Amino acid sequence: MTTTEREQQVLDRIERARRRRAKVREERITLSHGSGGKATHTLIEAVFLDAFRNPLLEPMEDAAALAIGGAQLAFTTDSFVVSPLFFPGGNIGDLAVNGTVNDLAVSGSRPLYLTAGFILEEGFPVEDLLKIVDSMKAAALAADVQIVTGDTKVVQRGKGDGVYVNTAGIGVSIRSGLGVTSVRPGDAVLVSGPIGDHGVTIMLARGELDIDSDIESDTAPVHGLVAGLLAAVPGVHAMRDATRGGVATILNEVAAGAQVSVIVDENAVPVRDEVRGASELLGIDPLYVACEGRIVAFVDGTQVDTALAALRSHPLGAEAAVIGRVADDPPGLVLLNTAFGGTRIVDMLVGDPLPRIC
Amino acid sequence: MTTTEREQQVLDRIERARRRRAKVREERITLSHGSGGKATHTLIEAVFLDAFRNPLLEPMEDAAALAIGGAQLAFTTDSFVVSPLFFPGGNIGDLAVNGTVNDLAVSGSRPLYLTAGFILEEGFPVEDLLKIVDSMKAAALAADVQIVTGDTKVVQRGKGDGVYVNTAGIGVSIRSGLGVTSVRPGDAVLVSGPIGDHGVTIMLARGELDIDSDIESDTAPVHGLVAGLLAAVPGVHAMRDATRGGVATILNEVAAGAQVSVIVDENAVPVRDEVRGASELLGIDPLYVACEGRIVAFVDGTQVDTALAALRSHPLGAEAAVIGRVADDPPGLVLLNTAFGGTRIVDMLVGDPLPRIC
Structure with missing residues (x-):
């Protein structure tokens, strides 16, 4: 295939995507709608964005940017349905606190206040609830946030799965203007450490793979890491935490939102051996496996060295790496330069090979 | 029994309650922990408040009062697990929006921004989700709030019940100093309309009673009603929306929190005939049945006429009534002067005769 043919293919693909108005084709909800990938995006666009549309929602960032009485705030929410509830490195409690803390942090905010909503299943051991709540307490302390209000509901046995936790959070902006639409050609793409640890940990904890491993979830609050990066680098354009759908999903969101291409060097992506091995057994690219x-x-390409140094100076970013760059063409696509010297398109996650990962 | 004997009984009871440190005695979660009544309060105090304790959480009001960058905000959350999802007068969607709007409103705030988190069960009809989301859109419009961010998770069939919705909300304070601890002897107690409509509607919608009735849920946003009351009456000391556990639970929270007694005149409490009849069949006092x-x-007793007029001037308050007063003694108790001329203690709800009402 010549370059021209390939370009034409890409252009055709983009044009088809543009003509496609978001519509949920399925009559019933499937696990794929919760994957964070393609089906989730379609559901969100066709159902939620279509109904609730307003200028604060439309950027579809991890947190909404609000101006109230002179204060510049960020506001976000996540529900957590991870299974199992307890796993190496954490449990649903610290995951729920860190998840919302991180959504606020990557929006350029200092996380301040959280809510905690619990949906408990009848019969759930109070002792397990106490452990989860203790983890939330510790995670809130570590992230320097306060849980200021909450709610508790109970559903009958068989109408839940132990406990589901929702957290919402408010942060105060420390850097405005961050977001997908600020990404531009010439930007460097960095990750703060090895990817996929959380997702693989959950799969192993479910016993779905017969592997012994010491791997633990990477669940952690990134507010300090982010604050250090922002303090060192004026040219940070956007940040995301790579949860459901993994790094590949984020790169696709950015490519589509900023109408740029993102070119990733597979060899540069840090992946632990255990994660690579487990991913191979699962038949999934580590780029799609969740981190927490x-x-x-x-980041502006001219500031990449400072950015990498800033990330690496924080314990959570010790293994940070530059994994790619942003270019003009082909807009909307993520291209991977593979370890074998080829190039392939990295699409959004299709299906949900790893349900209930968070 | 002489007055002295009765007083001594009451004092003994209070002393016993004071000695009781909150502790969850059950090893496993029961439906009662979700009732909004006594078991819910114990769970919250013993588990959540104990772990998350901070000055913003401790007032245990419907919304936390936050000061951020010069802005005085209210922050709240609720998860909704109502069954059935659709019922006369509404569905889980408008219930979820109104519930959070109302928590903000009664805290003395103007509701501004909401989050929406969905936990969907695999197999849930997309058409039903669209209906729910449409109701949320309409409710947000009616309450003049914007849904600015959200989250969607999917759980396997049998791990949920169609859909659970969490909403969190931010409001901006229009009246500070409201709350349980501002209530004082001499205050009048008002309700804005007939009680128990929502709870009875849900029970009838479940087909648990063989009754034909036109009764509908009273789910509605009370922000306008509240704003009118606040504008007319400087002496509003506290407001609550009477949801799970009903009016009786709120009165108990206030009596305990302000260490006052609340004396209610049963004849003055507005209750529709259908609600009274259904409550009798269910063996539950309408005072415990949820409104939405x-x-x-x-309200300061000297301003009761103005307050009643202000409530009645709003469509949602047309049937408002003064139902009682606040006194010094016996502190912490709610006393009901019954329709038959007696007096009895109205305790918090014990057990959960109406699970998953919201």
């Missing part, structure tokens, strides 16, 4: 304490940062 | 669009207001 890793950020992806898009 | 009614407020209870504690």
Whole structure:
């Protein structure tokens, strides 16, 4: 295939995507709608964005930017349905605190206040609830946030799965203007550490793979890491925490949102051996496997060295790496230069090979 | 029994309650922990408050009062697990929006921004989700709030019940100093309309009673009603929306929190005939049955006429009534002067005769 043919293919693809108005084709909800990938995006666009549309929602960032009475705030929420509830490195409690802390942090905010909503299943051991709540307490302390209000509901046995936790959070902006639409050609793409630890940990904890491993979830609050990066680098354009759908999903969101291409060097992506091995057995690219304490940062290319140094100076970013760059063409696509010297398109996650990962 | 004997009984009871440190005695979660009544309070105090304790959480009001960058904000959350999802007068969607709007409103705030978190069960009809989301859109419009961020998770069939919705909300304070601890002897107690409509509607919608009735849920946003009351009456001391656990639970929270007694005149409490009849069949006092669009207001006794007029001037308050007064003694108790001329203690709800009401 010549370059021209390939370009034409890409252009055709983009044009088809543009003509496609978001519509949920399925009559019923499937696990794929919760994957964070393609089906989730379609559901969100066709159902939620379409109904709730307003200028604060439309950027579809991890947190909404609000101006109230002179204060510049960020506001976000996440529900957590991870299974199992307890796993190496954490449990649903610290995951729920860190998840919302991280959504606020990567929006350029200092996380301040959290809510905690619990949906408990009848019969759930109070002792397990106490452990989860203790982890939330510790995670809130570590992230320097306060849980200021909450709610508790109970559903009958068989209508839940132990406990689901929702956290919402408010932060105060420390850097405005961050976001997908600020990403531009010439930006460098960095990750703050090895990817996929959380997702693989959950799969192993479910016993779905017969592997012994010491791997632990990377769940952690990234507010300090982010604050250090922002303090050192004026040219940070966007940050995301790579949860459901993994790094690949974020790169696709940025490519589509900023109408740029993102070109990733597979060899540069830090992946632990255990994660690579487990991913191979699962038949999934580590780029799609969730992290819960890793950020992806898009930074002015001229400041990449400072950015990498800033990330590496923080314990959570010790293994940070530059994994790619942003270019003009082809807009909307993520291209991977593979370890074998080829190039392939990295699309959004299709299906949900790893349900209930967070 | 002489007055002295009765007083001594009451004092003994209070002393016993004071000695009781909150502790969850059950090893496993029961539906009662979700009732909004006594078991819910114990769970919250023993588990959540004990772990998360901070000055913003401790007032245990419907919303936390936050000061951020010169802005005085209210922050709240609620998860909704109502069954059935659709019922006369509403569905889980408008219930979720109104519930959070109302928590903000009764805290003395103007509701501004909401989050929406969905936990969907695999197999849930997309058409039903669209209906729910449409109701949320309409409710947000009616309450003049914007849904600015959200989250969607999917759980396997049998791990949920169609859909659970969490909403969190931010409001901006329009009246500070409201709250349980501002209630004082001499205050009048008002309700904004007939109580128990929502709870009875849900029970009938479940087909648990063989009754034909036109009764509908009272789910509605009370922000306008509250704003009118606040504008007319400087002496509003506290407001609550009477949801799970009903009016009786709120009165108990206030009596305990302000260490006052609340004396209610049973004849003065507005209750529709259908609600009274259904409650009798269920063996439950309407005072414990949930409303979703009614407020209870504690107002300086000298301003009771203005307050009643202000409530009645709003469509949602047309049937408002003064139902009682606040006194010094016996502190911490709610006393009901019954329709038959007796007096009895109205305790918090014990057990959960109406699970998953919201």
